[in-house]
Amino acid sequence: MxxxxxxxxxxxxxxxxxxxxxxxxxxxxxxxxxxxxxxxxxxxxxxxxxxxxxxxxxxxxxxxxxxxxxxxxxxxxxxxxxxxxxxxxxxxxxxxxxxxxxxxxxxxxxxxxxxxxxxxxxxxxxxxxxxxxxxxxxxxxxxxxxxxxxxxxxxxxxxxxxxxxxxxxxxxxxxxxxxxxxxxxxxxxxxxxxxxxxxxxxxxxxxxxxxxxTHSEDALIHAQWVTGEYWDRHKVAKRDRPLPPKKLLRRIQALTLKKPTALPWRTVRDAIADLPDPRTRVASTIRDHKFQDGAKVYPGHTGSPLDQPAKTIKAGDHGVPGGENMMVLPDGKVRYFTARETARIQTFPDGYVFHGSWTETMRQLGNAxxxxxxxxxxxxxxxxxxxxxxxxxxxxxxxxxxxxxx
Known part of the structure; x- marks a missing residue:
């Protein structure tokens, strides 16, 4: 065709x-x-x-x-x-x-x-x-x-x-x-x-x-807060697992009685779990996986939680819009997604590379x-x-x- x-x-x-x-x-x-x-x-x-x-x-x-x-x-x-x-x-x-x-x-x-x-x-x-x-x-x-x-x-x-x-x-x-x-x-x-x-x-x-x-938020909530399968799969120790948000308690209770038939929403952690921290030396061997400093939180721009699907990846007029396209780490700090992490979130295969600076690559990814x-x-x-x-x-x-x- x-x-x-x-x-x-x-x-x-x-x-x-x-x-x-x-x-x-x-x-x-x-x-x-x-x-x-x-x-x-x-x-x-x-x-x-x-x-x-x-x-x-x-x-x-x-x-x-x-x-x-x-x-x-x-x-x-x-x-x-x-x-x-x-x-x-x-x-x-x-x-x-x-x-x-x-x-x-x-x-x-x-x-x-x-x-x-x-x-x-x-x-x-x-x-x-x-x-x-x-x-x-x-x-x-x-x-x-x-x-x-x-x-x-x-x-x-x-x-x-x-x-x-x-x-x-x-x-x-x-x-x-x-x-x-x-x-x-x-x-x-x-x-x-x-x-x-x-x-x-x-x-x-x-x-x-x-x-x-094919996927649903209910199924993710079930995997995280009813069975714990999500945390087990990512080898997150029980002492390091966050408490379920109060606003989800009623939904969690309902989901204990009926397991969703859909697959769980995929999260940021699901997408990038096998990539090394971009601040480490080994990250330099991976194309488009370079750490970018300067990520800051301000009202309306708080980054994407690690254990939820990312917020919408945006392009901006000249690359990365301030305060967007960043991840909230388990300790509450934030950092920008690397281009390779962003490509994962946009489901581009790892073998596909990007031409141009980090901001130009992020613009391409945000528009994709x-x-x-x-x-x-x-x-x-x-x-x-x-x-x-x-x-x-x-x-x-x-x-x-x-x-x-x-």
Missing amino acids: RAVELFAGAGGLAMGVSLAGFKSLAVVEWDKWACDTVRENQRRGYPLVNGWPLHEGDVRDTDWSAIPRDIELLAGGPPCQPFSMGGKHKAHDDKRDMFPATVQIVRTLRPKTFIVENVKGLTRSSFANYFEYIKLQLEFPEVPRRAHESWFDHLMRLQTEKTSGRMHETGLTYNVTATLVNAADYGVPQKRERVFIIGTRSDLGIDWHFPEA VPVALGRIVASSVAQALVESELRRLDAQQSQKSKKAAA
């Missing part, structure tokens, strides 16, 4: 797509440092990215003539700063809003499916109309915005089109599903909430549903889609595509059999 990746960054979603069995026909990213990261891994022969046709440049300037129409998947995470909780919240007034470009590429390539990822801030009430506008543009890519037409007037026209139902009968349309996802619920050691917008081409009859969560989550979502789309194709072949064979019998 063929795929094109837009806004690929350091390759998180694109690697997930590759792991799901798709072959990349084009991987597009404008940022030089992120492209250097991909090129460095290609130079080192890293298998997942080795065959990627990397295009450094703006997706709006990319020549798509060599890409066949009807590819199986278009995937990408348009720049999220216009909708980020920590950004300037300009949305459609922000020049970095790449949703219009994404819609244009959907219109050009007519992919069978698409995966679009973005920040939770997109779902805020202040962006409600624009979020609806994004989804309707993706549903009806052949109803483009007219010259001098405001985005809101275009929204009204798209809503009228949807109500009429004409395009679903005659033109290129997609069944679009938007889901807010917490990465921790899928085995990523990070409480990272993101919106996934999945589109399946209407004429193909693809039956797709977002994958069910966790590889494991990308694989899960892309695999569900791949399965739906295969099932759709099998149904088409069965129907074709049935039709031949009927003609032969007649």
